[in-house]
Amino acid sequence: MPTQLKQIRQKLEQLPHQNYWNISPQVGEYLRNLVIKLNVKRLLEIGTSNGYSATWFAEGLQATGGKMWTVESHAERYAEATANIAAAGLSNIVTQIKGHAPEILVEYPEIAQIDFAFFDATKGEYSQYLQAVLPLLSPKGIIVADNVKSHWDSLSDFVDATQQLKGYTPKLNLELGTGLLTLIPTQQLSNIDA
Numbered sequence: 001m002p003t004q005l006k007q008i009r010q011k012l013e014q015l016p017h018q019n020y021w022n023i024s025p026q027v028g029e030y031l032r033n034l035v036i037k038l039n040v041k042r043l044l045e046i047g048t049s050n051g052y053s054a055t056w057f058a059e060g061l062q063a064t065g066g067k068m069w070t071v072e073s074h075a076e077r078y079a080e081a082t083a084n085i086a087a088a089g090l091s092n093i094v095t096q097i098k099g100h101a102p103e104i105l106v107e108y109p110e111i112a113q114i115d116f117a118f119f120d121a122t123k124g125e126y127s128q129y130l131q132a133v134l135p136l137l138s139p140k141g142i143i144v145a146d147n148v149k150s151h152w153d154s155l156s157d158f159v160d161a162t163q164q165l166k167g168y169t170p171k172l173n174l175e176l177g178t179g180l181l182t183l184i185p186t187q188q189l190s191n192i193d194a
C-alpha cells in the first residue's frame, strides 16, 4: 500500500467517530476485497463523509482498473473528503458529487452500468436510494447497504423491499461492523459469496 494512502487512513482512524460515522477498518478491508473479487469497474457510493470508505473502495478499484462516484450533501465533509482523497493519491479514481441523493443522480447520466453501489447515508432514505439505483445497475451489479444491524428499526422497510424484489436475493451479514445487507442478482448468486 502506498505510504500516502496508509498515512491518510491512519489519520482518519484517529478522528472522533461521532463526527464522521466512518466504516471500521475491518469493513473497509472486506469491501476492498469484495471489489477486487467481483472485478468491479464502476462503483457508486451514497454518503462520502470525509472520504474514509472511498479510500478502501478506490484501493480496490486501483487493482481492477475501475472508477467510482461518491455523493455527499454536507459541504464541509465534502471538502474534507476532497482533501483526503487527493492526499491519498486517489483523485484519478474518485469523482465526488456534492448534493442530495437520490435526486442528484439524474444530473449525472454517466452514472450507469454500476457494478457495486454502497448505501451509507440517511437510513430513512435507503428505500428511495434503492428505487433510484436499481435502474443504474449493470446485469451483475450488487448493492451493499450499511447499518442494517445498528439501525434495524429505521431500515426495516428497506429490508422488506429488498425481500420483495424480483430477480434479486438479499443476504444479511450482521456479524460484520454495524451489519451489511448485500443485494445480489439471483442469477449471480453462485458467483458471489458475500
Ligand SMILES: C[S@@+](CC[C@H](N)C(=O)[O-])C[C@H]1O[C@@H](n2cnc3c(N)ncnc32)[C@H](O)[C@@H]1O
Pocket (backbone or CB within 6 Å): 020, 021, 022, 023, 046, 047, 048, 049, 050, 051, 052, 053, 054, 071, 072, 073, 074, 077, 099, 100, 101, 102, 120, 121, 122, 125
Ligand atoms: C455514515 S456517513 C458516511 C460514512 C462514509 N461512507 C465512510 O464510511 O467513510 C453518512 C454521510 O452521508 C451524508 N448524507 C446523508 N444523507 C445524504 C443524502 N441523501 N445525500 C448525500 N449525502 C447524504 C451525511 O452528510 C454523512 O456525511
